[in-house]
Amino acid sequence: MWFLFKPRRCPTIAAAATSSISKDGDCAAFLPWLRSKAGTCISSVLSLGTSAFGRSLFASEPIQEGDCLMQVPYHVQLTQDKLPQQIRTLLAHGIGDTAKLAVLLIMEQHLELESRWAPYIKSLPTKDQMHNMMLWDPNELNIVKNSSIYDEAIEKKEQARKEFSALKPVFDHFAHLCGEVNLGDFMYASALVSSRAWQTPRGLSLIPFADFLNHDGVSGSVLLYDEQKDVCEIVADRNYAVGEQVMLRYGKYSNATLALNFGFTLSINRYDQALIRIDMPVKDPLYKYKLDIWQKHSLPISEDMYSSSDATCFVIKEVRSSRRKRMGIPQILRAFFRVFCAMSHEELEEMVMEAAESDGRLARYPLKNMEREIHAHRCLLLHFDNTIQCHSTAIEQLEIVDDPASRSMHPFRKEMAKELLIGELRVLQSAQAWVSNYCETIQSSE
Template structure:
């Protein structure tokens, strides 16, 4: 049977979100800056590696439409394609996976849990093939991959570029990802230094490059993390129903067309339902309109509140999911992922119930209120403060506290976007144009989410007050 596979984030975990259908990009990489792929020679090599045909429906081309890992390339229909056709099929033998590392290298890496991470081992394999150069059996694929200078994953942004998105949670995510890769490098380096003939000089920049290629291009199948040549020339369409799937019985990865394509039309797939933050962090591009965008709101809880310990005890016992983090300023900080509110109403679709429960709990003014919330959670399914507070004024007060947090996030994002749009500003002078466009898309998408939630909460407060 076939198991559904989606492109997996191989660095730090972020809440999965998604991306909308991409319009023609306003800023794109020059095709001249991308490694050239000799179509016929590449496919001949890949067919020989696979021992079978790869695709008779697709050819390598270029297209201004769509963004993704093709990076100036695309796969075009070489014949009419019908919905349901299998348009690409690649066996496990023709994929770069950890089992293709020399056994002696794998054994040393397995001695350390960080170095033995599956994605880290695929990155190490890629480094080895890159060092071998034309002697590598994977040279046609490895040389087709973009250099570090042509990648825009946020791991490669400098501090000035990252400063443009400090109002977004993606700033902290990027710093954490960089630190994670640095820890992985420190773990793998001692092992790789035992094999200078395979790896040469072990450099952090080479490991970062390989890790970014894996985190953006690798796919998670039942056989593990795989780099799949040719498949990663497919660009991203967030509303496509075509995804890479793994057929366990045949031991192949394949793509099934989700619609009809005419000859010469670009064929696209969905990498996943990812937000612009995820696309920027792990894939190195964003969309000007991302229908699956989301944002994070952080709320601090002061220990100076006389009911703090009681509130914290109830929150820790009943909160779902467990998203609390300690911060260094004598408070507890909690992060919530929110999505654009699609329509108004008392449910507030896009606003997690756990967020509204949080503000109710930490705006409570008496032990009696807290006990009532805890009792409600115990009597139902354990979720805390699912229902509006019976006291209308307290319900409005709690949600107005939420509005204040949203106001701060809206102001921060608006200011950041304004700074990016100043023609002679610092960002315009020093930031890569493509990354600047990425930052604007990311911030604008999150701003729209915040504004939609703010509008719903403000309307909810008016409704509750009018009914009291």
């Protein structure tokens, strides 16, 4: 039986469609080692080399769409079931799969040349080559505090700290297997796993050779798991000429997700999205009533919306056309503003009545009172204006050469921050234009 799955986390460097290839000793020795360890040919059409983007895979002979690029047996993959039994029994239930695989990686790193995966471990990027956001320092993260990913990056760092605290007794007890492990070591190993491991039907796996494939946002290559042969297989989605870099798509990820989990961004990313944060207006005399009817009659829980203790956040994507249906901003965001911009109990009761006349969901459709409809959307425009201004200011700060915060930032991370914020700004401006056009259309029709 075949299983189709996507990489959970993959390599750390994005790549262009083609790159010049060069070889070094490590690259030349890697594939013969893996072939020997696997007891079978891993790939007859790919070679490992280095490019401006780091270690990469290149076509060593012409490749046709549908050709098998590689087959990697399960037994050569690094998986948490390869942890010593005495360590596995000590791992707390709160330790995630990424952390467990990071423990195994730390053990193999400690073994150095004695590791069964020594050539693979040696090929992994060093800590100073890693740019996952969990490795950014507080000042670097502060540069993107207006980004949709800022809170998640902080949470990811905190989660790593908690897991390290839970694992510290294990590291201390098995120091002869792990060496002296500090928080920085653990976060580096976790970043390697989170940026390179694949989620397979057999669990989270580091797959040597397969994780040298770099990211192409439009690739359609897939990775399959053959249950009978117990191998992972990658199939070409197009033709490749000799010497051309071979890539796949990690997923339909925004720059925020790529920065957080993989440690790179794209200059143009069609999957970018942005976040609109609405601080709850608790001083509004109608606040409790608005909140009550919103919770009773709002749209079903959506991936476009989530709430914290003090704010409600909405995820928006780029609006590519103001004319095509279902291409506007999230319906639930517009409904939210219709409710929370209401000025009286009567308006709110009218919304409830209008909802009862349709599908029971509050403010899903335009208000019958067009003046109030325009008012709600102009309030939304104000939020877009404020968010756009914050992003523009942050981008300008990054472009100031002598700015202390910008000057102290790692150059690659600085470029990541710019591409992240510019992509979100593009999304915000497209949504702003959509709402502005909507308001003008209503006014002109009155």
